[in-house]
Amino acid sequence: MPETVRDRINNYLEDAIAAERNFEDALHSFGKTGVQEPVRALLAAAGDKARTQHQRLTALLEQRGGSPSAAKSALAHMLAFSTLTAQAGHEPGEKNTQHLIVTFGAAGAEQAMYQALAEAGAEAGDTAVVSLARQLQSEEADDARQVWPLLRTSARNSFREAVGAGHSPSDVLRSYLEDIIAAEKSFETQLTAFSKEGDYAPAQTAFAQHAKETRAQHERLTSRLEAIGGTTSTAKGILAQVFGAAPKLAQAGHDASERTTQNLMIAYAVENAEMAMYEVFCAVAADAADHETGHIGAEIQQQEKETAEKVWKLVGPAARRSIQQVTLRKAS
Ligand SMILES: [Fe+2]
Numbered sequence: 520m521p522e523t524v525r526d527r528i529n530n531y532l533e534d535a536i537a538a539e540r541n542f543e544d545a546l547h548s549f550g551k552t553g554v555q556e557p558v559r560a561l562l563a564a565a566g567d568k569a570r571t572q573h574q575r576l577t578a579l580l581e582q583r584g585g586s587p588s589a590a591k592s593a594l595a596h597m598l599a600f601s602t603l604t605a606q607a608g609h610e611p612g613e614k615n616t617q618h619l620i621v622t623f624g625a626a627g628a629e630q631a632m633y634q635a636l637a638e639a640g641a642e643a644g645d646t647a648v649v650s651l652a653r654q655l656q657s658e659e660a661d662d663a664r665q666v667w668p669l670l671r672t673s674a675r676n677s678f679r680e681a682v683g684a685g686h687s688p689s690d691v692l693r694s695y696l697e698d699i700i701a702a703e704k705s706f707e708t709q710l711t712a713f714s715k716e717g718d719y720a721p722a723q724t725a726f727a728q729h730a731k732e733t734r735a736q737h738e739r740l741t742s743r744l745e746a747i748g749g750t751t752s753t754a755k756g757i758l759a760q761v762f763g764a765a766p767k768l769a770q771a772g773h774d775a776s777e778r779t780t781q782n783l784m785i786a787y788a789v790e791n792a793e794m795a796m797y798e799v800f801c802a803v804a805a806d807a808a809d810h811e812t813g814h815i816g817a818e819i820q821q822q823e824k825e826t827a828e829k830v831w832k833l834v835g836p837a838a839r840r841s842i843q844q845v846t847l848r849k850a851s
């Protein structure tokens with residue numbers, strides 16, 4: 520049987536359920552890790568909320584005659600953060616800081632996911648879908664608002680912990696810089712790949728432009744790292760690993776318009792994670808009394824914020840396009 524609009528929306532719901540399930544598990548494990556109690560408590564509570572979210576999505580899916588599937592989209596894979604939960608070799612406080620960064624990125628991913636669901640639901644004239652999507656979207660926005668102010672405090676505590684363990688402030692700053700450069704390099708590769716995928720020119724252009732900007736970012740950061748006595752390492756930072764590689768396998772079976780929507784949601788997650796990453800970096804640079812490095816971080820953070828806004832505006836139209844294509848296929 521050819522795919523109907525209802526099937527496609529049910530697929531969106533299935534993807535959202537898989538994403539929330541994976542993220543619930545990740546948040547609960549974040550809630551049990553590290554030494555920063557306020558961070559652990561906040562993330563554990565967000566995990567409880569994620570559980571009620573996939574329960575509400577499942578109830579709606581079942582009302583619509585669907586059932587949760589085992590198949591997972593690229594976004595759901597990303598939100599499992601399996602490489603992150605397996606990480607070793609970091610100070611306990613640093614893990615809490617990283618968990619905040621990825622949670623802020625993930626809250627972005629989910630806001631974009633619900634933006635796509637709400638717009639797809641609106642295109643299909645399905646008010647129950649729109650209203651649940653908007654509700655869940657506002658809950659994700661709350662999570663993001665609660666995480667943001669903890670970033671700087673968490674970064675400063677981690678910094679003190681690292682210095683207390685015998686690392687010099689400039690060594691700590693250089694290692695943050697190395698991680699960021701590695702992350703930017705992998706984001707450049709990812710954006711270049713996104714720019715060649717799908718069939719929606721405005722998204723492809725945005726990805727290509729930001730790939731170029733991202734290259735300039737890591738070049739600028741590399742010069743700064745060399746100026747303060749560091750060298751880039753080939754080791755991939757944790758952000759590069761969790762956000763920089765959308766599994767290609769999970770993209771199979773999605774058509775071009777769905778891939779575009781997925782890529783936009785992933786890109787929105789990455790830009791939000793970057794905003795959080797630079798928030799942390801600027802706090803560390805300030806504590807290491809390196810104002811020039813902090814200034815570069817703040818300028819790049821602004822570029823990420825502008826890119827996030829640009830990507831956001833494309834999510835809704837891409838999701839509507841995906842619904843229109845099903846309608847057109849049926850009519851032809
Ligand atoms: Fe960047």
Ligand SMILES: [Fe+2]
Nearest residue numbers: 790793823826
């Ligand atoms: Fe970026």
